[in-house]
Amino acid sequence: MFPDLCVRREIMDLMAHCPHPDCEEIIELRNMETHQEMCPYGLQPCPNHCGEMLQRRHIDNHIKKDCSKRPVNCEFCDTLIPLDHKQVHLDTCPKVTISCEYCRDAMIRERLMVHLKNICPKMVVLCRFHAIGCTEKMERELMANHLSSSMEKHMELMAFRLEGMQDRRKHSSSPQEHEVPDLSMFEQHEYSVYPPNTSPKVNQRIAHSGTSGVGTSSSSDTSVFSPLPLPTTSEVSYAPTFKAGATDVEKHAAKTLDQDKIPQPHLKTSTSVPHQSEKPHVVHRFPSAEPRYPCAESRNTSVNSRILAADHRYSTGDLNVQFRRFPSVESDYQEFDAGRTIQKLSGEVQALKDKMKVQEQRAALQKQEMIELHLSSERKIKEVTDSLVKLESRLCGGEFYWRLEGYSGLLQDASKGETSVRHSQGFYTGFYGYKLCLRVNFNSPDSGHSQHISLFVHFMKGEFDDILDWPFTGTITLSILDQNDDTSKRKPISETLVAKPELAAFLRPRTNRNHKGFGYMEFAPLEMLASGAYIKNDSIIIKVRVHKQT
Template identity: 30%
Template structure:
């Protein structure tokens, strides 16, 4: 319940009408309600006060003006049918006891002022003393006038009573686009606009079939995964989602490394030229392969291979010959095992290599150097060979000695166990290091977020101080917040704080997008709240001045813009204007019924899903 109405037990008819005319009232900040959808019903509020403009200029509908008819009447209307407040032809005429006639909304708004007197002869007057002038209303309804869209070419002359019906169908009337694109155009051009030019019309992507807005179509075309793009190397058209795979595995013009890169060949050629490079570089490739084989033999302790059975001709080796050549390495490895183990045991207790080691070595020697598993197997074989220990120093190839604490030879199983333990220890250390690093990273990230939040608050505070009492609040994603308000999830939004001057009062705007109390579901509600500021002890309290709240019309055509604005005058006896005792005063001052929701929808007040609210604070003194 608002502060202005909390002391009223039974409001009279005048007070009820004043609320409907957006009379400023003080509102307490409502609690956040979690109401399920469908449990609340929106009040059925008449929007007769916001019917379409009747101006002869064919202005945009829903201007929010409540004045008399300003049609171009044919013939001209006698002056006795004009309202002396708005100077238009009487709309819903009301007559006073002193014999004067006014528009219903004009005289009711006049009587909201403290003095309750007739604006013509200054006689005492109240809303209860007014009565409808049905005789004048019947006469005015039969007056004929030109269509307000006559400047656009409409030559229809219609009675006042039937004019609203004509305006709903007039082909030359200005209407907003039903797709909410903020365009205002003549009704006869609406169909062509919606099908060909509207940025919010739905279009289908020919590549993926998805549906979206025309405004986003160009951006979608640039990123559609099914769209065709040209490979920059070969010029072939490929689906965007396949282009990387095409470059990596199929493009014939992409540069790829030679298959002998691991052996030292640094040449990169196009994929379709790789076979030619292999044929032309046979000699250097064989040299690289030979050097790699010698390095492997030295690593595992083989001085020289047996030439028995090895073909010496320069012809290309067959797979069978290569297999036999690589298998010849097995016998030298076995001999190496006998030489390294016999000095450690009793005579005749020589141990040959485990069959598994021989098999591993044989398999590794049969692999191609380009096979990734080749280097792994050679490394494994090297580690196994390093487990053998020599007692004589005659060998030219150093082999790792067994630990001194072990008595006797170290078997292959024991060596593998030691390696496994060492590997596990290294894994634990790495895991611990990763956990410590992760904890430090999380702490730094937390501190960074706190600092960024502080900086954002300081920047927002500085921006609020520099606005000098004129603050524009852009409510982006309006449709989402409106739905949340209808479902009871987010009933109220608050703007960032702003100041009347760098050392002035601190305030914020509160918007209830779905209304509050009697205006819930029918009107936009706007209020102003005072907040605790840095200089409150230097300011005069209670606040004394005026506050202008307005909703900005964002029509592209400046001549058609019609901002809705209301002025609030401070009332020192209300808690809303006292010095705040909490960070934000829970009492606010404003309008429950600032603007009907039906006026906001499908109008230029909402553009790019953004509502703009302006607050202009004018302190006295």
């Protein structure tokens, strides 16, 4: 048992209305699926994925005006964003004007971080000395007052840090038990164990302390060495000169260096330098402060000059710059700077990620626009092409040529039992005449006409059928042209049929195309076509001429 392919072909030739309610097109069943894919009345989801289902003819207007996901430009940064994401974008847009939450100054969002880090007077920040232990927090505009009022505290913290630094240096260098580091270390770091702006009066006290308590020795004996004990932390304020005057510092230095509070060592009356074992008590808190010079006068002169030099440097220098001259403090600042650098880089990375996300969204929207533009262009091209074909069909004057391509493929399909039916485009007998088309059948082996090609004409619904005479009367000539290069040897295959008004094929069409056609089941043998020059470039040319009876 074999399927009846002839019946199948006849069914596929049937005309049917488009299933979409508003569409009035009547199409062959074999072309129905293709029509539904392009039908302007068919439903299609919004290409922006907003969830709406619309007819294809309304898609363009929906995308431009009504779609909740249509692309719009941000009025601040001109970034292309979906409409329903506009508010989300405005919450992070770098060009939106916002107010600082601390000082209420207005600025664009991308400048807020710089404002908070460096400018905002109401921002709560750490003390500039937090790297060495100050835990105070204050508004930025109060920083100057804090630095002025907490000088002693800050210098004590710095002294503790320096003490630890010297202890670590002492242990790392493994000095001898009684060897004291050179005082030049303080000169190298531009730091003095005495307060800045020490007056000459204080220097005289220092010089005098080298000879006091000598016993019977003469005051001019400069070979006697008398070390000066350093004041304790609670007695000396190690602070830079911010606002304090020289008079206050002198009073403070005079107080701390009072002879009544400085224990006087008992020295032997000798012109030689005391033995190491006979050295008087030395305050080991600042071991490097003990002089190593054999001459008291030269010692005092050197110390005084260093004090004055350090006083001048600290009275004019930046305290943060001085801190960085000490290795341990410098390492703390390096760690702090590294943390700030990491934080800055993290912010930049996040900003780049945000920009990349915006670019991806913009690329997706542009891709969607390109797809829509491509589809719109294809529709317009099809409309223009159809208009040209329609115009050509009206101007043929009842004589129509049809090039049927893919001849060998059609034969192969027919040999497999598949449908091999082709219809030509419609043509008119005149600009306001009848509309017809051609139909070619390649018959399957079980049809009984497998060795011949079948050729028919069908009348179609035209625009001016109301003014034409029905049923059609006249003659129709069908031909398969010989494509021999030598025109003298061309022998076209032609047949002329006479219209029979009583047949349904010649009645006025009520559908897009009359279901019944008129022609020849065995128009020409396939063997004849193959042996001659009728097939060229895998195509044949069919000619039809319609003569209206007057």
